[in-house]
Amino acid sequence: MTFTDQARAARRASLDLQMLTRAQKDQALQAMADSLAAAESEVLAANTVDVDAARASGTSDAIIDRLSLDPARLSGMVEGLRDLALLGDPVGDVVRGWKLDNGVSVTQVRVPFGVVGIIYEARPNVTADAAGICLKSGNAALLRGSSSALNTNRATVTALRRGLESVGLSPDAVHLVEGGREVTGEMMAARGLVDVLIPRGGAGLIQAVVDGAKVPVIETGTGNCHLFVDASADLDMAVAIMINAKAQRCSVCNALETVLVHRDTAADFWAKALPALAEAGVTVHGDDATRARDASIVAAAPDEFDAEYLSMDLAAKEVGSLAEALEHIREHTTGHSETIVTRDQTSARTFVAQVDAAAVLVNASSRFVDGGEFGFGAEIGISTQKLHARGPMGLQEMTSTKYVVEGDGQIRA
Amino acid sequence: MTFTDQARAARRASLDLQMLTRAQKDQALQAMADSLAAAESEVLAANTVDVDAARASGTSDAIIDRLSLDPARLSGMVEGLRDLALLGDPVGDVVRGWKLDNGVSVTQVRVPFGVVGIIYEARPNVTADAAGICLKSGNAALLRGSSSALNTNRATVTALRRGLESVGLSPDAVHLVEGGREVTGEMMAARGLVDVLIPRGGAGLIQAVVDGAKVPVIETGTGNCHLFVDASADLDMAVAIMINAKAQRCSVCNALETVLVHRDTAADFWAKALPALAEAGVTVHGDDATRARDASIVAAAPDEFDAEYLSMDLAAKEVGSLAEALEHIREHTTGHSETIVTRDQTSARTFVAQVDAAAVLVNASSRFVDGGEFGFGAEIGISTQKLHARGPMGLQEMTSTKYVVEGDGQIRA
Numbered sequence: 001m002t003f004t005d006q007a008r009a010a011r012r013a014s015l016d017l018q019m020l021t022r023a024q025k026d027q028a029l030q031a032m033a034d035s036l037a038a039a040e041s042e043v044l045a046a047n048t049v050d051v052d053a054a055r056a057s058g059t060s061d062a063i064i065d066r067l068s069l070d071p072a073r074l075s076g077m078v079e080g081l082r083d084l085a086l087l088g089d090p091v092g093d094v095v096r097g098w099k100l101d102n103g104v105s106v107t108q109v110r111v112p113f114g115v116v117g118i119i120y121e122a123r124p125n126v127t128a129d130a131a132g133i134c135l136k137s138g139n140a141a142l143l144r145g146s147s148s149a150l151n152t153n154r155a156t157v158t159a160l161r162r163g164l165e166s167v168g169l170s171p172d173a174v175h176l177v178e179g180g181r182e183v184t185g186e187m188m189a190a191r192g193l194v195d196v197l198i199p200r201g202g203a204g205l206i207q208a209v210v211d212g213a214k215v216p217v218i219e220t221g222t223g224n225c226h227l228f229v230d231a232s233a234d235l236d237m238a239v240a241i242m243i244n245a246k247a248q249r250c251s252v253c254n255a256l257e258t259v260l261v262h263r264d265t266a267a268d269f270w271a272k273a274l275p276a277l278a279e280a281g282v283t284v285h286g287d288d289a290t291r292a293r294d295a296s297i298v299a300a301a302p303d304e305f306d307a308e309y310l311s312m313d314l315a316a317k318e319v320g321s322l323a324e325a326l327e328h329i330r331e332h333t334t335g336h337s338e339t340i341v342t343r344d345q346t347s348a349r350t351f352v353a354q355v356d357a358a359a360v361l362v363n364a365s366s367r368f369v370d371g372g373e374f375g376f377g378a379e380i381g382i383s384t385q386k387l388h389a390r391g392p393m394g395l396q397e398m399t400s401t402k403y404v405v406e407g408d409g410q411i412r413a
Numbered sequence: 414m415t416f417t418d419q420a421r422a423a424r425r426a427s428l429d430l431q432m433l434t435r436a437q438k439d440q441a442l443q444a445m446a447d448s449l450a451a452a453e454s455e456v457l458a459a460n461t462v463d464v465d466a467a468r469a470s471g472t473s474d475a476i477i478d479r480l481s482l483d484p485a486r487l488s489g490m491v492e493g494l495r496d497l498a499l500l501g502d503p504v505g506d507v508v509r510g511w512k513l514d515n516g517v518s519v520t521q522v523r524v525p526f527g528v529v530g531i532i533y534e535a536r537p538n539v540t541a542d543a544a545g546i547c548l549k550s551g552n553a554a555l556l557r558g559s560s561s562a563l564n565t566n567r568a569t570v571t572a573l574r575r576g577l578e579s580v581g582l583s584p585d586a587v588h589l590v591e592g593g594r595e596v597t598g599e600m601m602a603a604r605g606l607v608d609v610l611i612p613r614g615g616a617g618l619i620q621a622v623v624d625g626a627k628v629p630v631i632e633t634g635t636g637n638c639h640l641f642v643d644a645s646a647d648l649d650m651a652v653a654i655m656i657n658a659k660a661q662r663c664s665v666c667n668a669l670e671t672v673l674v675h676r677d678t679a680a681d682f683w684a685k686a687l688p689a690l691a692e693a694g695v696t697v698h699g700d701d702a703t704r705a706r707d708a709s710i711v712a713a714a715p716d717e718f719d720a721e722y723l724s725m726d727l728a729a730k731e732v733g734s735l736a737e738a739l740e741h742i743r744e745h746t747t748g749h750s751e752t753i754v755t756r757d758q759t760s761a762r763t764f765v766a767q768v769d770a771a772a773v774l775v776n777a778s779s780r781f782v783d784g785g786e787f788g789f790g791a792e793i794g795i796s797t798q799k800l801h802a803r804g805p806m807g808l809q810e811m812t813s814t815k816y817v818v819e820g821d822g823q824i825r826a
Contacts, residue, residue: 244824351662364820386813400799407777411657
């Protein structure tokens, strides 16, 4: 099947998907979960082929780890589908409604997008997650995974489609998009066939999709996240939040990358912070003023303030004021999650008002900026753009709306 | 000033705009209105230059009419700015909020986009309208008007900026973007400098922006709008709605372009409809089955079912069922506004559920699908895409959101 054939089949399937009740969708999710569980040996065998090939071509251990499935991870994918069945269905929700003066009623209701394209990297769990989230939100899914996970993704999608068929639904609600790079190009150009594209992966992948797509894109998140330790900060709190945001899981987009420390509190802060950072295994890369605080702090090259480390490294800079911190954030933010630790109400309000990001945090760890932590139950990614959805995207963010206008023959004067 | 300089200046101005209170913005709108009213003679003189040049180059009367200002139209622009001051301010509105189990509070609040680019055609009233809507929603505006209206737009923007300065605000909240076609290209590529692009104009302009832009675009509306007269329709109602939707103002995007008539009611419908259409001055272009109903119906070429007439012409087709009408709409819709006239509840529910459009109407004229009619007070356009905003866009649709996350030192377990 060519990509266009798949997209057309997905479009036809989406017409039925938009009409499904929640009960029908939940039954389908359970059937997809059952079918994936039953296909465990095929999926794991296919994954072994992918992992062996990746290893033979000298792929790094970190990427091999992301690519690898085992019974526990596969079971996580199965449970993920079952968990989606427990979540409410956003389709049909009334966003708002009112009557015009002439009695015409206007109701804005949530509807599926139609066909959603997901372009992602090596993690094979995304295949089941994304298929499930699309199904629950009434959308057909075109899944464009990494070629390194091709065998795993094929076995997974085959199982998911079999699950759909087992409850009488069209398997064309879920497609794995195969083929060379030119197929990604076709997918990005498929305006009218694909309603929305969501890239999930590293900064390079996301940039390529944003630059190349004619289909509307929801940009998901690189996070160059900052923490500003205000002059009035509770320093124990600041250290605890910093360690949690940096070290609880350093490879994710809501992890901390740079700490900005108010000069008036810097000496006391670093006295508390450095032992804790050392214990957590974090290396601090400081500007000159920060380095002058302690010999253990290595030098930060200027471009280290612009990139995500995604490792146990932390950039640090001393600032003379909240305004200077805001200016630094304005210049270096990727618009994901920015935090202030402060006891001062004016500082908190100013920071919240002036920082332009998907999430602005006061006295809490940026690791909370996550669909699971927010209570969305499922997350397709964290949007760092301003159109449609900003921040963690759950099922609701996978819908559009439609105005239903009902009258008794009213015409415009 | 180059485009990039203007965009940077707008970005700086947007930092202050996002902090303005409603009272400050309303004062600015009144000052812009006062300044534009005071500049009447300059603006009208500049408009005469543009209109004379357009006439000399053989521009059509319809476009000359759109380009032309007179004291009444200018006064309409001034009053439009004053009316914006009466509308509520969406910035700061809480969309939703909740507490996490650990006591962290999450609040989703409306914030301005930042810098909005508007690319539009000859109507000079858009200049004041768009500047005002952007200002009220806290956004800086980069206005890219038509070269044929350059003198009018310059005089208008000069007046608006003078108004901003008169109340102590930066004039850089509003810019007219000048220069050749390459500047439109720069504007469409300005990711990071421009947050959203909104094209306003004909299908060609919108398509060019959608195809060329790397900045997120809100696509506004061409409307190939359909009316389905169901077998059970009240025929007097159907005729009244058809005449209103087609002829009340035929040049706009929510005007009717095609009527689909159920075979079982076609003879009776046309017997009532044709005299009314003739009286309204509408020419019917029918398929073979429709033409067989009356000799006055001219032949519709197949491509007439795909385009907007935007004139006193109406395509007509006979269908054997609701399903056939839905299939025709699916193939030909531009996703703007689609209407059914029916007495049958199942037909109404099926039509509402299955038609994929910004607005779906039951027994009411599609001319109601409009920001003014919906009660939004102001409208920047009607979105026919599914991301962010779908249907009439008022002030609320000119905002993004931000999550404010507040705690007492909570960290993630």
